[in-house]
Amino acid sequence: MTASEYLWYIPNQTDPGHRGDTAVEDHNSLETLTRQVQALEAHGWTGALLGAGWGRPDTFTVATALAARSTRFEPLIAIRPGYWRPAQFAAAAATLDQLSGGRVRVNIVSGKDELQAYGDHESGQAERYARTREFMQLTRRLWTEEEVSYEGEHFQVKQARLRPRAVVRGARRHPRLYFGGASEAAEQVAAAEADVQLFWGEPLADVAERIERLKTLSARLERRHAPLEFGLRVTTLVRETSAQAWADAEAKVAEMARVQGQGWQDHRHAVAVGQRRLLDLQARGDVLDDNLYTAPGRHGGGGAGTTWLVGSAEEVAAALRKYQALGISHFVLSDTPYLREIERQGRDLLPLLRGQ
Secondary structure, eight states: OOOOEEEEEEOOOSSSOGGGOOOOTTTTSHHHHHHHHHHHHHTTOOEEEEOOOBTBOOHHHHHHHHHHTOSSOEEEEEEOBTTBOHHHHHHHHHHHHHHTTSOOEEEEOOSOOOGGGGTOOOSOHHHHHHHHHHHHHHHHHHHHOSSEEEEOSSOEEEEEOOSSOOOOBTTBOSOOEEEOOOSHHHHHHHHHHOSEEEEESOOHHHHHHHHHHHHHHHHHTTOOSSOOEEEEEEEEEEESSHHHHHHHHHHHHHHHHHTTTTTTOSSOSSOOHHHHHHHHGGGGOSEETTTEEOGGGGGTOOGGGSSEEEEEHHHHHHHHHHHHHHTEEEEEEEOSSHHHHHHHHHHHTHHHHTTO
């Protein structure tokens, strides 16, 4: 079994108070984000996902600044094909990978965004994922091959030589390519081109079904890369006791209802297939499996904030180990206030997951 890795989430938001975080003026300053990174390193986290979207601070710039202020922190940098062209992105990421000693990870995001605001366009889902497939193919080749010529429908390069290329360290030949998406088109791309498929917090049986489908699809598509790995991006609300965790979870949801989801709805302007799957879980009950809480989605929770794993550290660790038994080896966790929960979950949850 692949050794598990545990990452956090850095909100990278212009507006304060993201998903219940403490609303302060310097919430997104370099000093505030650096304190989070320092806490991540001190409490045993591998790195953190930095979200992308038009209207947020530029994710790659933030990741570069944080990599420069840390020694072990590995930024999982969310980027969008269309916002970047593959050759320019491959060069920027390889440069940061060299400067940081091989710490870069990349999350390819193909969901809808404000495309016209930065001069992008698309004609539908099929074209969007066809372009993403080419972006991933070309980026990987530029990172690993001496000279690349590529003639795709969306991207073309001739005799492209990347200097420097990505860091090779043991089995790591380049930054891992993480990918999300639950539509049939997205799964075709993941099965053929991604290194890690990220799921949101769905019930165990649903995740198991998707893993088996992706494995079958990988074989059918004659995948050329190392076997596809799987990850879970989910909110984890951990307290000293189960009773306290559920009391706090219900209080948070009540506050979400009161403010009508303000500060939470960053995935609901366009309800993609994966988001719809999460929202539909509410019809199956407020609590699924042992402690997967679906009520947040009813009151504005989106993306990884739609469902939460709730409980004591022992209960949340037990739930995560069940996902691990299905084949999940990459975990991207979070709760708010972000800094406090980096420390709490690093102290109380991570040692249980690592058997310490």
